[in-house]
């Protein structure tokens with residue numbers, strides 16, 4: 196980075212005279228260029244650059260302890276932001292090629308004029324800056340996948356699944372994950388994750404017209420898993436200030452910033468829920484195996500079909516043990532959908548984790564419940580990988 200807008204330059208040459216001359220030439224341009232350090236050998240030079248992180252390095256080729264090309268190679272592979280300019284008495288193409296292969300950006304043939312030197316430094320600096328900027332821009336074009344965890348019945352495990360799923364994706368993919376609590380009246384994501392909340396969706400919505408996708412980050416609370424959380428309002432009565440247009444805007448602000456936005460919603464067909472469902476690529480519909488829930492979920496699925504959500508729906512059966520009289524195939528026949536994934540009942544793991552505020556996908560990774568959530572995360576994630584994308588074994592389970 197520049198210091199007071201000046202370009203930070205390091206000089207590496209085994210001839211003390213050359214170093215001194217170059218330094219003097221550059222000092223005539225001290226408003227724009229600042230010589231931050233000098234070294235008299237490749238090894239010493241690399242160490243110096245690792246410490247000072249200059250913008251530009253002027254590098255001699257023939258030096259006793261480590262030659263300039265080896266040093267350039269080392270520097271450009273470890274500190275890609277540094278622009279290396281090779282200085283050499285060799286004018287042949289072969290040398291120039293070797294320098295470029297080592298990662299040098301420019302090649303100055305000794306002896307060079309003050310003008311040549313200064314313009315090489317500024318040109319290289321500008322080119323490096325542009326490159327950095329471009330890389331950043333490419334980085335910022337993130338395809339956001341929105342997934343809502345929904346049910347027509349409360350208490351089926353939506354929040355449990357949404358929180359653990361968000362953490363599982365963040366831990367195992369290293370992608371940026373945002374968890375949005377749209378259960379505006381009784382949202383409990385923040386409690387389940389033991390978060391110290393500063394801002395909620397209510398604060399964000401208050402300021403929404405003056406926000407851009409950078410500023411929105413200030414309203415999110417970061418869980419120690421890396422998941423960014425936008426919690427529900429602290430008071431139920433604040434819910435009435437938030438409508439579906441706000442939800443759309445919030446999702447717009449988050450998209451491009453996160454690879455995944457996981458949404459937890461209340462068990463109701465409200466406008467804000469429709470806003471979430473409309474904007475979701477996947478809807479995980481959660482059910483349990485008791486008859487009142489099955490009946491409600493069936494009605495809910497019919498409504499969702501009429502609203503053309505069918506293609507997005509995946510049924511997740513939670514607390515899926517069959518011992519209470521309804522088995523999985525009866526369930527599938529009744530609701531008319533296949534079970535996409537099922538999560539077993541395990542109160543000791545789930546309730547203990549919720550009470551401690553640590554998602555079980557972090558603290559109890561070897562349990563069946565945790566494994567099923569990891570499997571859901573993996574299946575969701577793999578969907579966006581085209582067959583040509585290299586499959587990395589990212590699904591190692593993290594142990595704490």
Ligand SMILES: Nc1ncnc2c1ncn2[C@@H]1O[C@H](COP(=O)(O)OP(=O)(O)O)[C@@H](O)[C@H]1O
Pocket residue numbers: 346348349350351352353354355356513514538539540541542543545546549564
């Ligand atoms: N697989 C499970 N095994 C045992 N208990 C569970 C499981 N999933 C959720 N629970 C418990 O069920 C209750 C309701 O879960 P919650 O996630 O708050 O549901 P919802 O958000 O749908 O209302 C909580 O006490 C939770 O700990």
Ligand SMILES: [Mg+2]
Pocket residue numbers: 353354355378383
């Ligand atoms: Mg809930």
